[in-house]
Amino acid sequence: MTQMVDTSTGRDRATEIRNALTDKLRADGVITSPVVERAFRTVPRHLFVPEGTPLEVSYNADDSVAVKRDQDGVIISSVSAPFIQAQMIEQAGLGPGMSVLEIGGGGFNAALLAEVVGPSGRVVSVDIDSEVTDRASALLEATGYGGRVTVVRADAEDGVPDLDERVDAILVTVGAWDIAPTWLAQLSEDGRIVVPLRMNGITRSIGFRREGDHLVSTSAQVCGFVPMQGSGAHDERVFLLPDAQGRNVKLRFDGDVPQDMSLLDGVLATERDERWSGVTIRHGVSFADLHLWFASFLRGFCKLAVDEGTDLAAERRSWFPFGVVRDDSFAYLAVRPALEGAGVEFGARAYGARGETAATAMVEQIQAWDRWARSGPAPTFAYWPTGADRTPIGEGTAALEKTHGLVTISWPTAR
Template sequence: MSQMVDTSADTDGAATIRNALTDKLLSAGVITSSVVERAFRVVPRHLFVPEGTPLEVAYNAHDSVATKRDRDGVIVSSISAPFIQARMIEQAGLGPGMSVLEIGSGGYNAALLAEVVGPHGRVVSVDIDPEVTDRARGLLDATGYSGRVTVIQVDAEDGVPGLDAPVDAIVVTVGAWDIAPAWLAQLSLDGTLVVPLRMNGITRSIGFRREGSHLVSTSAEVCGFVPMQGSGAHDERVFLLPDRRGSHVKLRFDGDVPQDMSLLDGVLATARTEVWSGVTIRHGVSFADLHLWFACFLPGFCKLAVDEGTDLAAEGEGWFPFGVVRGDSFAYLTVRPTREGVEFGARAYGTHGEAAATAMVEQIQAWDRRVRGGPAPTFAYWPTGTDRPETNEGTAVLEKTHGLLTISWPAAP
């Protein structure tokens, strides 16, 4: 059943906080065009979130809002944080009169897109989940956008029926492991694809345009999204390492899994070792590119999740969920305080823990020496059937189902 909302709930208070959010996104350089600014001032985000969500949460620049969970409580659908919605619409380069396909529905982002392309533009929003599309239709109808957005329940991996012409942009609002050939078939030759692409567990929202037979990036933003469902899904492989209390450290692999993970049995009962890099960073400075560097150049890279009560969890904020497996040992990223910030290092468990920690530290040092502070990496996608690209030591190549992804790191000056 479609969910209806009371549009009279768009009170002066909501308008005030919505304008404050828009002002913040403008001043931070997240919104850069007048059409996106207007959309964020006009569309009532609080009418698309679940009933009872406080306005301060609905309009927090960095808060996503869950709209559906599975039986285990895992979020399977959400309204993304305003900052990444604004950036992705800007990445798409949309304007009045253009056409856009949104993959991953919810209602609010489609309403923003409708405002950006205007009454002469076209917005098609699709989702694999009928509950999500029913909810989106109801909310778009209640807020006056049903005539400006077409909502379709379909698995977009195989293409969207009813598109009578290629669209000017495709905006994917779920985490994708690969780029479906059907998307490229339904994108105009000079169109833009914006997709939160998973690269060995690390996600970036990448704006792609065609260059000859392949795609090249025009922009990239740090982000996180719920994973895609359906035939385009790509599940991580998770390995549980029990500690002496029965709690677990979970190692999550998005790409290749090291051989014979059984070598890690009992690893948390071994003595912990640590290795420090000498590489420091000031408080408040992002080091998200280091995570992507690991994903590119650290064999055995994985992400970590820990149960409460493990020794690792007891370290508090001194560790980060990025690790590496080497045979019977594993290491994870950690920091220790310095006078003006922190120093990067690695802590490890296992008979050869020092070697695992050293492998991670060597990549921290390589990142610092070769690319830190330099130009951002660029991305290219080479569909199956196109010529394999020439690469150098600063380029990582990730094999995907439907093609190859290259990540090229320009040297720091």
């Protein structure tokens, strides 16, 4: 006798959790438009993540779900966290009848976009990896979106071959170091591009619109994405600082590298120094803009990673992975208890003969951020393609050179 399996309970549970996720994103102000809300209530996210992923994981607002890893176990494709997917669609200002290009596709986000633009809109999703595009095509077909999304395998840096007209919006769903000229060529004159742009190692999802010959930001959100592959890839430069046991502190540079990194040989064997800023913050309060301030103005800025067994690994809760190099010394962002246990004070710990200089450089920027930017308006961004008529860079604005142009970060009160 054939056994009948009732799957209605599973469907009902998925719908319940999906609606709860959507309610949370609305309550948190992440979803602000009815079309995005409807898309999140409609598209079955759990059918786009790897089989066996628990529903609670599939619909967790803050978690991405890994889909593919490289030979070293590093995630190279994932279903992004729901909160950032919703934020980026809202940043793009999409609605019914619009056309959109998604760069970096896994299926689920493209299905959301298809719901937002509706039957009269158009969605093209491109990815460089044939495994990713084949999987996305199969999942979109299985969930009823096969005829509403065009999936293309291509290196988007070189343009999308099947895109025969400009689109109203471009959503880049991988971490980009630069904005490719081909993307701008495929964007309508009044269109928007939303891109997780890496700026000296710090990423923001920035919504841009055209203003004359350049782009200006309309919004920016903290985010994190797997890095872009192909022609648009930009690898960090990593320098290893070994300790006496052969374990390493790794300095990761996304932008300019100090001239002679060999000066840091043996630096971990020196006595550690520290300096404190007097700047405090309560537990649970974001200070993400401090990271961006470092990336803007701290010369020699880098990010840190440490091997287990190093002194820094043992002290992991008392520091953050942001550093600065000065000649033969380096410093990193540290914290110590403050505000009667309700918060911490920012400072810097340093190694090297000139550790005091490195620590002081970081502390001075902590104090400058506290003075000029912490309570002020959020920074704004602009992108100046090569050949654009760049305005003079004023005080309070950082300029970061890219392959195809220049990014500026302007802090309104830092004058």
